[in-house]
Amino acid sequence: MADLITNTYELTQIARARNDFLSEFAGSLDAKRPDAWRQYGYKTDLCFRDYRQAYERGGPAHGAVHKILGKCWERLPRIKQPEADKATPWEEAITALLKPINGWQKLMGLDRRNLVGRFAALIYRVADGRPLSEPLSKGDALKDLIPLYEDQIKVTSWHSDQNDPDTYGKPAMFQYRARGESLSGDNQGKPEMWADVHPSRVQILAEGADGDDFFEGVPLLKAGFNALVDLEKLRGGGAESALKNAARTIVVKFDAQASPTTITSNPDGSPTERSVKSVIEDQTKALNSNQDSSMVLQGGEATTLQTQASDLSPQWTIAANEFAASVGLPFTVLFGQQTGRLASDEDQKDYIARAVGRQLNTLTPMLTEFVQRMQACGIIEAGEFEIEWPDLGAxxxxxxxxxxxxxxxxxxxxxxxxxxxxxxxxxxxxxxxxxxxxxxxxxxxxKEDTPPADPAADPNADPTAAKKPPADPKAKSQAKK
Structure with missing residues (x-):
């Protein structure tokens, strides 16, 4: 008996240790309920496909990305020489470089893709006479910029020479997919193409990464993803309950003296092989699909099954506020006001401050790297420059x-x-x-006084009149005396 108790205790300890081990990967913040996320329907591990699906199919996620993107790029910045108030030939050359290839739009596309995933990439297509797999050299012109999602580019080899601190641990070769893996719909037979690209032709934008490891980029939608799940549940559950109430689910009740088999007979009273259930189901379908249909029952009573639809606004507001906080946007800016009232001045100030901080800390370094690399390959003339953003609070x-x-x-x-x-x-x-x-x-x-007339305007005027001092009223009164 003692051995049985000992073995039972040991098995219990093993099971508890396994549960503790698994709870580390359950993703819950509740120590009492380590598997709470699984019960709530939250994913423990998120991947790029989750973020992109939330962005493409979810209103809050899509709105958050474009609210931040639209405010940061509300007006284009100036890439100018230091202390240049007016546009110089150097600045005009950059404008002429980006305009034919719709460069500003593609730089914005890089930023948009970065907001969805951990990082995004930009490939330079330069007319230097070399394939994409070779290092970028001096080029004659910038032919195109290609912004890519996270799942459209991957590292195929790394620098592994530890004696070279400048390149060790950095990508030695990229490979990019011409068509995104998450792209849905008919692609009309577009070929699936992978191409090797040298790192000198690739620019990475990974917002939130402190160093060169772009895998450490922080997706905008990650912190509030659980709140997005709650919003989807509330929206879908509320719509489903409304649909079920509107569908008129029929409940039929027969009393003890009823003869329901009568409704299965032919109009002339002859019996059929149909069951009472099939007849009632056909009548119910006809009733829900046709406004002029009716039901015939023999000693039965038909009622509709109704469920009490609760007001989901409080739960929705809690989840929406949590998601708005996760992306750093005021609730009124992200979701608006149902009463028609605009966001307050303080909310607008917070919104502008969020965009200005991102312009300075994320977008300015991104544009600076782009210009410097274009200068290195001879597309843009070398020299000092600065990025000047318009005043969003103007x-x-x-x-x-x-x-x-x-x-x-x-x-x-x-x-x-x-x-x-x-x-x-x-x-x-x-x-x-x-x-x-x-x-x-x-x-x-x-000036309230009427200005003196111009002597030159009157050909008969005395040319010396304008030089004479004005008459003194006191002198005139003394002359009269």
């Missing part, structure tokens, strides 16, 4: 005019209060209103 034309009116009103209030000088001069008001400044002496001061 007021609109309507706000500018409103501010200008407020400045004019302030001037009038000061004048009515006895101030001899305006608070704002004309050029300050024009600048705030979004207009060019006027040259000095071109009406930059407010």
């Amino acid at each position: 007021p609109s034309d309507e706000q500018r005019l409103d501010n200008a009116v407020k400045m004019v009103t302030a001037n009038k209030t000061a004048y009515d209060g006895g101030s001899l000088e305006p608070i704002f001069d004309l050029n300050e008001i024009r600048k705030v209103g979004g207009f060019e400044e006027r040259a000095a002496g071109a009406g930059d001061e407010f």
Whole structure:
């Protein structure tokens, strides 16, 4: 008996150890329920296909990607020489380089693909007379830019020489797929092509990766993926319950004296081989598919099965707020307001701050690498440059005019209060209103007196009149006396 108890205890300990081991990979944050994620329907391990499916088929994920992308690229940046206010020939050459190949759109495409997965890639197609598998050399022109999803490119070989710290652990050769693995629909027989690409022709964007390991990139949708699952459950479950209520599920109840077999007879009363169940099912289908159908029962009662549809708004709001927090967007910016009210000023400020921080910390290094590598292969002239992003918080034309009116009103209030000088001069008001400044002496001061006539405009005027000082009223009164 003691051996049996000992063996049972040992088996229990082994089972508990196995459960503890498996719980480390269950993905739950709840120590009391290590398999809670499995019960909730959450995946423990996520892959690129999960993120892309959520982006392509889910409204919240798609909206989050494009809200961030659209704000960051709301207005294109300037790649310019330092301290250059106006466009220089060097800057115009970059514009001429990107315009024929729709370069800005493809750089945005690289960023969009990076937001979906851990990383994205950009392949340079340069006219240097070499295939893609050879190192990039001096080229005559940039022929194209090819943005790729994470599943369209892979590393086929790595640098393994530990004596070379500059290249050790970095890709030695890439291979890219011309058509994405996740692409669905009819491709009309487009060939599946893989091509070797040298790393010098590939630019990687992996947001969230601290070093050169682009596999450490953090997908935008990863942190809030469980909330996306909840949103899908609530949306689908609510729609399914509404559909079932609208489908009029028929429940038939017969009393003890009923003779249901009568409904299976022919119109002339002769019996048939059909069952009561099949007849009722046919009548039910006809009732749900035709508004003019009816049911005939012999001593039975037909009712509809209805379920109480609960209000899912509180649960949906909790999941939506969690997902909005995971992507760093205010709820009102991502989902809007059902009442028609716009997002508050504070929400808009947070939204702009999110985009500005990303412009400086992610997109500026990405554009800087692109320009430097184009300079290295001779496509862009060498020299110092900087990336200048437009002010996302700049007021609109309507706000500018409103501010200008407020400045004019302030001037009038000061004048009515006895101030001899305006608070704002004309050029300050024009600048705030979004207009060019006027040259000095071109009406930059407010004057109530009518300006003197120009003697040159009157051929009969005395040419020396403009040089004479104005008459003194006191002198005239003394002369009369």
